[in-house]
Amino acid sequence: MRRVQLEYGSGHVEVDLPDGAVVIRTGEPHREPWPLEDPVEATRSALENPLGSDRIRDLVRPGSRVTIAFPDRVKGGTHATAHRRVAVPLLLDELERGGVRLSDVRLVNAIGLHRKNTMDEMAELLGEHVVRRMGPERIVNHDAEDAEGMVTLERSDHGDAVEVNRCVVDSDLTILVGHASGNPYGGFSGGSKMPSTGLTGWRSIRCHHTPASMTRRDFAPPTTGSYFRSQLAAIRQRMESAMPQPFFTVDAVLDSQSRQLRVRAGAIGAVEEASWGMASERTEVRLPGPPADVLVIGMPRGFHYGAGMGTNPILMMQAIGASVIRARAALRPDPVVIATSICDGWFNSREFPPYAAAYDLLQSCRHPHEMTAHEDNFCNQPQWISAYRHQHGYHPFHAFSMIYMGSVARDLAQAVYIAGAQSPEHATGMGATPIDSVGDALADATALVGRDPRLIVIPELSKPAYHLVTHEGTRSARNV
Incomplete structure (x- = not known):
């Protein structure tokens, strides 16, 4: 047996696991590509040599109105x-080289349905020098519930609703700053995912963050070839059809410490094609042997x-x-999942105001997918909209989209155990089984599997995640 520390609450718990367990930590067993020595020069070079586009200075002129959208605090680092x-x-x-006045530029934090960031957080994301240079009045959060600030376009070619920030269609040029990082939703962040989730409304986002897309066989393991990913591209293309010119994106492939591995700029399609290979090299971990029976997670x-x-x-x-989903290609079709979660029922209502009510509503449903019938009523309630717009709270539909992702584990795994849950009823309410310890859960897993199980262990879920695949597993995250 080997002793492994798993994250649990604000600390760790030590557990004894079989010697053959495959433990996935940052840099183990996978060695990442080296980060760029000079990310500033690499970014400057990308802007001078854009893919599928002219240089920015040639896309604007004096008097041009420009929007620069950037990702929020959830990813990307602040170093x-x-x-x-x-x-x-x-x-x-x-932009100044192209004659644009900074007073005609707006920086938009592409939060989507995440909570709005404070100006102190903006300064942390962008640097104090950018806030001073632009002035705080030119740095704003996307607001998916601002009736005057949103525009409804024709539906995408997939029939999905397209609600977009008005800045995108009113600006002479919209520039995106994105991260090509491994993501369970469509393989990678950045590219089309950036505007289609970060600058849209909830009625648009629910078209793809929904069981109808997330239960398709091509959704897991994460792949850029999924229907979900094509929905994002179609929404982005509908936006571009209403824009004076297409998006110009500056995407960086990031390592596990949010350092740049590659920077590419230009048209979204060309930048995606030039980024996903390196992003896959960073993200995909190929493991020896057959698929594992049990996934152990420290939370x-x-x-x-x-x-x-x-x-x-x-x-x-x-x-x-x-x-x-990230480990799907390294797991048997019906794995057992064991998570060490304190699960004490603290919802953090300050940042996640609608979540306790969404959880209570879920208890009236036989399956999480039944929550789709409650979306319109719940997500239009004034108290949740106000909390999102004015109190730095997550949007009500965010809770629904998280419930739908959780249901993926419930549907794919033959059992999900929450080891060390301090509020067992909350684990049960999510369709999981509370249990005292990882050892007890492993004993149950052995009975379910019918033999000594093969284990994959992710001790620290707070660390950047990988997409796992075995030589005998299914399709990996890369599908380019």
Whole structure:
């Protein structure tokens, strides 16, 4: 047996696991590509040599109105050479070379349905120098519920609703700053995913963050060839049909420490094609042997969505569903999942105001997919809209989309155990089985599997995730 520390609450718990367990940590067993020595120069070079597009200075003129959209706090890092911090100042320089006044430029935080960021957080994301250069009045959060600030376009070629931030269609040029990072929703972030989820309304987002798309066989393992991904591209293309000119994107492939591995700029399709190979090299981990029977996950109290992600039962189950999708190509078709979650029922109502009510509503449903019938009524309630718009809270539909991802684990796994749940009823309410310890859960898993199980272990869910595949597994995240 080997002893492994798993994240649990605000600390760790030590567990004894079979010697043959495959443990996935940052850099183990997979060695990532080396980060760029000079990300500033690499970004400057990408802007000078755009793919499928003219240079920005040639796309604008004096008097042009420009929007620069950047990702929110959920991903990308805040260190001095983080992609946002490097790209945005260079973009402002490039626009000034084209004769654009900074008073005609707006920076939009592409939060989608995430909570709005404070100006202090904006300064952390972009750098104090950018806030001083632009002035805080020119740096805003996307607001999916601003009736005057949103535009409804014709439906996409897939028939999906397209509600988009008015800045996108009113600007002479819209520039995107994106991250090509491994993502359980469609393989990678960045590219078409950036505007189609970050700058749209919930009625548009629910067209793809829904069981109808997420239960398709091509959704897991994550792949750029999924119907979900084609929905994002079709929504982006509908936006571009209403824009004066197509999006210009500056995407960076990031490593596990959010350092740039590659930077490419230009038209979205060309940038995606030039980025996904390196992104897959960073993200995909190929494991020896046959698929595993059991996935063991260490879950902290808080990680990328915010404080309490590992205690809020909806977000807890979402993290499990996302982990199953990322590991899908390295697991048997009906794995057992064991997660060490404190699961004490703390929803963190300050950041996630609608979540407790969404959880209560879920208890009236036989299956999470029945929540689709409640979307319109719940997501239009004034108190939840106000909390999103004015109190830095997540949008009500965000809770629904997280429930749908959690249901993926419920449907794909033959059992999901929550080891160490302090509020067992909340684990049960999400369709999981509360249990005292990982050891007890392994004993149950052995009985379910019918032999000593093969294990994949992810000790720290707070760390950047990989997409796992075995030589005998199914299709990997890369499908380009």
